[in-house]
Amino acid sequence: MNEIEELRLKIDGKLVSINSLESLTSVKAELLGRKGLFANLIDRIKLLSKEEKKIYGQSINALKVYTENRLNEIKIGLEQKQKEMADKASWIDITLPGKAPLVGKIHPITKVISEIIEIFVSLGFSVVEGPEIELDYYNFEALNIPSDHPARDLQDTFYIKEGVVLRTHTSPVEIRVMESQLPPVRIISPGAVYRCDNDISHTPMFHQVEGLMVDKGIRFSDLKGILTIFIHEMFGEDIALRFRPSYFPFTEPSAEVDICCVICGGKGCRVCKDTGWLEILGSGMTNPQVFRNVGYDPEEVTGFAFGLGVERIAMLKYGIDDIRQFYYNDLRFISQF
Amino acid sequence: MKVPLEWLREFVVIDIEPYELADKLTMRGLEIESIEKISPQFKGVVVGRIKQIERVTELDNISLCIIDTGNKDVSVLCGAKNIKKGDKVPIALPGAELPGMPVIEEKTIKGYNSVGMLCSERELGLSDDHSGIFILPDDFTVGKELREEPGLDDIVLDINVTPNRGDCLSIFGIAREVASILNQKAKIPIFELPKDRKGKIEDFISLKVFDLEACPRYVLRMIENVDIVPSPYWMRRRIQRCGMRPINSIVDVTNYVMLELGQPLHAFDYERLKQRRIEVKLAERPITFCTLDGEDRALEKGDLLICDGEGPVAIAGIMGGENSEITNATRIIALESAYFNPLFIRRTARRLGLKSEASLRFEKGIDLENVDFSAQRAIALMHEIAGGVVIDGSLEINDAKKREGIFVSFGKINEVLGTNIDHSTILNALRSIDLHIVREEEKGFVVSVPWFRHDINEYMDIVEEVARIYGYDNIPVTTPRSPVVQFRKNKKNKIVSKVKEFLVSSGFFEVINFAFLSVKDIENFFISDGDERFSYVQILNPISKEYGIMRTFMAPNVIKNIAYNINRGIKNAKLFEIGKVFHPIKNEKLPREDIHLFLALTGKERDYYWKEQYKNFDFFDIKGVVEGIGERFGLNFVFQKTKEPFLEEKYSSDVFLEDVKIGWIGEIKKDVLTLYEIEQKVYGGEVNLMPFIEKAILDFKYRSIPRYPQVVRDFSFFVDESIPASTVIDKIKEMSPLIISVDIFDMFRKEKRSISFRVVFQSFEETLRDETVNEIQEKIIKEITKIDGISLRV
């Protein structure tokens, strides 16, 4: 039986030499293949006597099963190892920075205008626009501000030529709209306006949104209603607000709307000049003279108008303290919105 | 308007806290801008009375005063000359603190003991008067701490009076509102003209008003032998707290009465009036006139003047002349109290750029019924503080018309406000601010408006008053009852916001610039005279040259934004701006306003990413964005060679929409960028959005996804540089309607330029057979290679 032991040693030697799936395949062929070791041994068995055949055959067979099992074990081991190697090769450091898509940003002024428009559109207002270079008539006269009116002092106007100015507010759009259609009117009009002023709290160009609602039976209480909805949408349901008498030549009664100071919560601070309130928009019932100027009958219809300062709203909303920031166009500023 | 509460209390009893009052005034439309608390900065100063004054021989100009300080007498050395026995004076006793001075100590000089110090107003921090010791009013109590005397502590409300409320530019006017708030009536000042008057004013002076429209009321009163001295402390204090400067007894009285009652007054030195005449008339021709501030003023025909027998002595309602102003030598005063037409005052004041406290009030309209009352008040006060003898009588021209009553219906008020206020509340509200209800009817009432309210002329003005007094807070909050109004579509607005969305999602940042340019900017872009961008709208009164004209194109401002950001270390930028440009139209008053889009790219997409490297932006990056916008709105732009003077011709092109040039894209010339101190490449593009908006397609129809498969074939040709790739693409597209797209997927240059095209075939009716496609393929090869300069690459 030495011969069988020798064979086993020889086979073990072969098996130990296997270090890859490739060498496994060739060793497997060498041992179990059609021209391999066992094929040879089986050929030799055929030459033996019946007795010998039986004993020898059994031993060879056991050896073959042993070989097959060992080969199988080695194969599983090798496959396992290979899988581990592959895993290692495809490893990534998940803490490396990802590749964020490059998206731009809308200027905060546009952003605030869009928000305002959205709110008023949902209340049934249509968006219209008017020229930025405007006739004195539309910017002043038709709005009840004749050339000798003290209210002209409130607005430092850029002049273009006789009777032509850079509009100082979006209100002339009201006149243009009413001249072009009969009541009812329900419009808002965003856009740039200009005043001859340049310091920490004024820029020569800024933005307003004008609103106008005219129909039979529009009341001051409706003005309060619509603007309350707007302010709650814009600054949150919980914000306190108040309507305060004021003066605009083209509205009467006129009201300034204040919201509770968003900086100090109403306790009083530098921003609200210790009043606890911040002025947010001007409004009022359309002055009957304005209706007469556009050919509406003030006995027939009433209406209200309002004007919002976009920069002011943006400053309060985002806590910006210098209006000029909007116009430096510093990407470190714009990218925050 | 600054309102010291100490003064206001003379007319109305204020029984609420100042902050509460401020809040109530604000809610009445008299917005409080600030509340200033005034309290003396000194400590340990008491009211003393001079019992004795002795010259000290050893010391020059120094007296030794014995002062009664209530519980004991003290001796004080003093150098002032304005004191006399019996005067009440402030004495800072040892240990007293005066603003900006070391603590007061007892001193001995040449053997004389000085227990404390007598103080001037400046030393007490009350004013800048240091001309002598502060002589205290007689009613102050000897021995009392000076700071406890009434009037030293005060609260000054600074009220933002709207231009319609000229009547609130006086303490009395404010008192009227306060009284209405507190359910009181404001008390009119009580005074009497002195009994011992002299002569008749007619014997001293004559008065003529030539233009009653410009000056419907004019009153002259006189007083003689006045002393031009500083006015008493209480008067100076009130004038100062209202923000004006005390001058002398006469001028101070005119200012005091103006502040108190709202009537501007002017005092002439009677003896300097030529021919003893006052004539109110419009200037007939331009003249130069020297006002009392020493400035020469150019007056024009139509300016309202006060003249004496020889010429102007004042610009009516604005400023008096140097030639008749009060001096220390003045003895006789001719006092003017008048109502000047606001339009005349305003026109002249505005043209001269000259505003005074008087013109401010005249141009808003003062109380026509208060003119003579104020003159009498002033004469009485002058007599009180400057002595002298009042000349009897007055000269007066009065052409005041009666104002028409206004009928207002109760229903209308409640209808407009959305309220249900009862009739008596309405009437009481109006009465509380001194409006007179002439007649009350079932449905409404007639109200007569006094002359101090120039802002009330029709029923809506009354509605406003009712709302104001009733309280805006008490008006309900409702939603309009009117049905929804026909919605106006706004394609322009919609497209602009969609273009912005597209650009932001493509990585662009929006900028907004002032719509101004300077002429220099146009020149910097080498734009020539004839170019439309050189015809601009000019601003007559610009902030600066840099903002001198309205922009005619967008490029310069955004290029400046790029420079600004590069200077701050941001070297990669993708910017866009959508805004208006302005072009004058011949024979039209208003210019054309077009909306332009400007795009700018500089640097690269990213500086780095650890996995890969980035190339600098180039022409195709900007072109791709513009193509993308076109595609988004179903439009096809055509790109052609450009001649824009500010572009690198090789790397730029004009943009056409249906044969009309609507803009350009490309590399900005180095020479231009250098002018804006930019050293890196910038690609820009400017497109007029007006034709784009007009043609843009917003409503796409869904096209069903084809049921039959596509067939893709690739072609490679050598294409000579002289033949644009787009020509080949267009040619291929023409070959068959089955071709749905032609793209370029590769291009390289060796000896010749090779371009590879990918052509997609699609039928919507059947599955394409190979033979069909092969046939077209043959045709493409045959036709394209026929073009001179193109051959098939095998």
Ligand SMILES: [Zn+2]
């Ligand atoms: Zn605050």
